[in-house]
Amino acid sequence: MSVTTSNSKDAYAAAATMSGRLFFLDLAGGRVLCANADGSDLKTIVSEGRKLPDGLAVDSAEGHMYWTNMGNPKANDGSILRSDLDGRNVTTIVPSGGTFTPKQLQIDKKNGKLYWSDREGMRVMRANLDGSRVETLVDTSHGDLRPGSDARKWCVGIAVDAGGGKIYWTQKGSDDAGQGRIFRANIQITQGQTPVNRQDIELLYDNLPEPIDLDLDIAHRVMYWTDRGDPPRGNTVNRAPMDPTPGKRKDPEILFSHLMEGIGLALDLKGGRMFITDFGGSVYSANLDGSNKKTLLVAEGNLTGIAYVEASSAS
Numbered sequence: 406m407s408v409t410t411s412n413s414k415d416a417y418a419a420a421a422t423m424s425g426r427l428f429f430l431d432l433a434g435g436r437v438l439c440a441n442a443d444g445s446d447l448k449t450i451v452s453e454g455r456k457l458p459d460g461l462a463v464d465s466a467e468g469h470m471y472w473t474n475m476g477n478p479k480a481n482d483g484s485i486l487r488s489d490l491d492g493r494n495v496t497t498i499v500p501s502g503g504t505f506t507p508k509q510l511q512i513d514k515k516n517g518k519l520y521w522s523d524r525e526g527m528r529v530m531r532a533n534l535d536g537s538r539v540e541t542l543v544d545t546s547h548g549d550l551r552p553g554s555d556a557r558k559w560c561v562g563i564a565v566d567a568g569g570g571k572i573y574w575t576q577k578g579s580d581d582a583g584q585g586r587i588f589r590a591n592i593q594i595t596q597g598q599t600p601v602n603r604q605d606i607e608l609l610y611d612n613l614p615e616p617i618d619l620d621l622d623i624a625h626r627v628m629y630w631t632d633r634g635d636p637p638r639g640n641t642v643n644r645a646p647m648d649p650t651p652g653k654r655k656d657p658e659i660l661f662s663h664l665m666e667g668i669g670l671a672l673d674l675k676g677g678r679m680f681i682t683d684f685g686g687s688v689y690s691a692n693l694d695g696s697n698k699k700t701l702l703v704a705e706g707n708l709t710g711i712a713y714v715e716a717s718s719a720s
Contacts, residue, residue, distance in 0.1 A: 424716040428470055428490075429669060429682055430458040431706030437461070437472060437492060442673075442680075442713065444688060444701030450492030456484075460510030460521055460563075460618075461669070461710030463490070464534070471498075471519060472710065473507035478525050479552055483507045485519065485536060490714075498536025504528075505552055508560070509618050509710065513567045522560035522574050525552035528600070529560050529574050529590075542572065543590060544600040557584050562619035562630060566647075567592070573609075573628060573647075575616040581635040585613030587628070589647075609649055610657065614639030618670040618710070620679075621647065622693070629660075629693075631667035631681065640664040642681055642695070660695030669711035682708035 425442040435458060437451035457475035464471070468490050476482035483506050485499035499507075505526030512519060512534070520531045520542075529543035545558045553559065562575035570592050578584025587610040594603050610616075614634020621628050626647045632639045642661035649655075661667075665685025672679050672693070680701075681689045688702040688711070 425673065425676075426714050426716060427671075427680055427688065427701075427711060428461060428463055428714065429688060429711040430461050430472060430709045432457050432459060432475075432684075432709045433707040436706065437470070437488075438705065439490075440688075440702065442690070442701075447702065447705075451488060451495060453486075453495070459508050459709045461712050462510045462512045462519070463712040463714050464512055464514060465490070465714045466514070469534075470712070471510055471512070473504075473510050473521055475506045475508070475524070476501065478506050481505050481551065483523070483526075485510070485521070485532075487536075498534075499532060499539060500536075503536075503539055504530055509562045511563050511565050513565050515567050520563050520565050520572060522563045524559045524561055527551065527553040527558045527560060529563065529572060541600045542592070542594065543574070543588075543603070543606065545576065546601075556580070556582075561617055562587075564619040564621045564628065565592070566621060566623055568623065573619055573621065575619055575630065577615045577617065577633070578613075581615060581639065583612055583614055583634070585616040585632070585634065586611045587613070587616060587619070587630070609647075610645060610654065613657075616643075617668050620670050620672045622672060622674055623647075624674070629670060629672060629679065631664070631670045633666050633668065633684070636662070640667055640683075642667065642670065642679065642691075644693075660693075661689065661691055661698060664689075668709045671711045671713045673713045675715070680711055680713055682711045684708065 435454040440447040460473040482501045483504040488495040506524040527546040532539040556579045564573040643657040645657040664683040669682035691698045
């Protein structure tokens with residue numbers, strides 16, 4: 406599979422000189438950090454203790470960042486917070502217990518919505534940007550009590566194609582078990598159906614090691630994701646078509662390997678590059694085709710969610 410365009414080389418060249426800011430999370434330290442896109446000027450901008458921050462999204466136009474706190478996976482105490490881009494004015498917008506174990510987080514700015522996956526809650530959820538109107542879009546529990554113990558039902562990654570009216574999410578399965586799957590459904594639930602019995606859920610990819618975070622290149626109809634499972638297909642960044650042909654689905658393309666439990670992923674589509682974090686504490690960059698791999702930071706904790714913001718927006 407190839408998504409190279411005629412101007413991709415120009416984009417890659419431009420990326421080499423582009424600046425920007427990275428925002429990412431240290432789960433072990435309960436920190437939000439930021440750095441330049443080359444890893445320099447590293448700063449801790451929020452430190453709130455062991456609340457297990459996992460998913461991160463940035464609304465640069467409004468000067469806000471949002472992140473999920475998983476809390477205790479065995480308790481109903483997950484939350485979502487918001488702050489300014491400099492870490493000031495931290496506000497809890499989805500209070501403890503508003504979601505069980507929130508993982509990756511995405512913003513639909515056009516419609517003013519936050520989307521996230523709830524792992525032990527076995528749900529795909531959303532709310533308004535101020536945290537109001539929390540709702541469940543997909544419930545994978547099939548009657549299991551929360552917190553769920555079956556990892557095959559755990560929702561982890563989330564991506565949104567607002568223009569196409571679709572949500573995408575990962576269900577990772579047990580550790581290194583090859584049970585990972587990626588699904589898609591309409592954002593709007595068909596009238597007469599519920600999050601539990603909706604009939605529009607599509608299975609796009611299965612038998613994956615342990616897919617975690619998702620991101621989309623909607624213009625080229627390509628999805629990218631990290632995989633935390635065992636090598637050779639795990640501890641990688643992968644990509645595959647967003648619209649695979651049933652019965653003719655090819656194996657995903659591995660772009661980046663040898664991660665130490667890959668977690669966070671952020672695409673800089675304008676610059677033709679991606680940024681990755683792993684639980685071993687490193688931040689990496691690469692072109693969208695996996696070339697020009699760089700290690701930007703090492704030994705910074707147990708890193709999870711990451712977001713990229715162009716310098717003009719972050720300043």
